[in-house]
Amino acid sequence: MAKKIEDMAKFAKFCKDMGFIYQSSEIYGGINGFWDYGPLGVELKRNIKEAWWQDMVRNPPPGPDGQEIRMVGLDCAIIMNPKVWVASGHVGGFSDPMVDCLKCKRRFRADKVHFACATVDNVPHAVSVEADNATDAEPLLKDKIAKLDKKKHPAGRALKSAPQLEFHAATALPAPWPRPCPADDCDGTLTEPRSFNLMFESHAGPIASDENKVYLRPETAQGIFANYRNVLDSSRLKLPFGIAQVGKAFRNEINPRNFTFRSREFEQMEIEFFCHPAESRKWYEYWRELRKNWYSTLGIKSDNLVPREQGQEELAHYSVGTTDIEYMFPFSDEPQELEGVAHRGAFDLTAHAKHSGKDLSYFDEEGWNNLLQSRLTPFKDDKNRQPDEIKLREDEKKKLELEEKPKFQFVPHVIEPSAGADRFTLAVLCEAYTEEDVPDAKGKTEKRTVMKFHPRLAPVKAAIFPLVNRDGMDEAARALYRELKAHFNVVYDQSGAIGRRYRRQDEAGTPFCITIDGDTIKDGTVTIRDRDTLKQERIPKGEVRARIEALLRPEV
């Protein structure tokens, strides 16, 4: 029976030992919320970003009516004019309510601190814990109360004897309840919730003054909106079309956690798809479906993927509707966001037009010309026209220009599929990780850890082994290695027993192991072993490249 991840700490250690992910600056004790990708991790993440770019930008599938989709890319600076972040609402609103402990100085997200309260002998008492939501908090609070030392803890006796408890989150804790710190080793008191902006700040230029203040972008999206006019003018695109960008984003997350899931520096893969307002619902549904299916084509099992339409109360200030594509990560009992597909309406272009003073509306020239042509057709338009016929046509044209033309000028709506490259990398690692029993060369059962990556994403596509390092096998293996490495990321491994070499490649998730043996020298065939089925096949050496290529083709 195959086993998946049960212990995230063990899994993180495996990722480190294999060279997938390391803690950033580990030799100095690390830094919370920052991660580095090792030799295998960097290949995996590159493959993810390249698959996204290939499937979404260079070769997107047809649109909802079978039409070709127009997509272009962009690569913007991380630091932009700070006015961008005023217009987008990030300066004013990109914040979490936080509470600080006045004694231990720890800081907590107010919506993650929960209290159990009771009044005994007219004195209000409370305890608190950190939890994701009220449902998770209640048993933790009851457990904490049960463990309170009645003598030492002032609230202990009162809360234990209270006939009924009230439960509140720190975001809405009414007076007169006290606000004890949730940390087990602290008896301090929390402040009222205060806003804490998540943008990292810096200064452009040598003087650290307010005028020079800049922000590290918290999302790649705003670079796209700020360049919308440039792209339109330089590429002659017509609606509908999408602009895509992959790049770093930075958020000073209060509580980075769950390995790389919530980091302070991460990469996004974002699309802003601009369309006519009357068609935005159709495109929203199209992208929702397309993006969910994309994950399945890369090996994420559909029962681990859950699209969830956000409730009205959850929607970001810009969003008319958002669907989160969630994944069942092993560190949580509930699916967690992998990507958000948001219907942003005309919010962003309207805001940037207002703050920059630039016209970011779109004129549908084709639609207008079609209307003009169809409405003017009944009017005579040839050399022999009489003055009254000319006037009739001109009057109709003026009327249309006055009444109809403005309808072709509008601010496009935007559908935004916004994915996290690091989050998807984590999901791919979690999905691939498998511990299973397999027969060894002698038929005895042994345990193996295998990363069952989709071949497109696998960091290494094939490993080439000489069975032994003599009799021409090593030269033949090196020659094949040299030929293949011009096309794929492949490795050459000549050390250790062949079974050990297979296991090493299983842990790296390499789909194929190719062995050069005595028969290769005689008849030019090699054995090719499949990582998942363990089946070995003998094929001509010259077919190896095509065999690998076939597996790397995107699903259509």
Ligand code: GAP
């Ligand atoms: N432009 C819209 C936007 O940025 P978001 O839901 O805040 O929306 C989009 O972020 C995606 O970026 C998320 O679905 C997630 O995959 C990734 N992401 C956001 N915050 C992250 C963090 N702290 N660490 C890792 N990935 C993150």
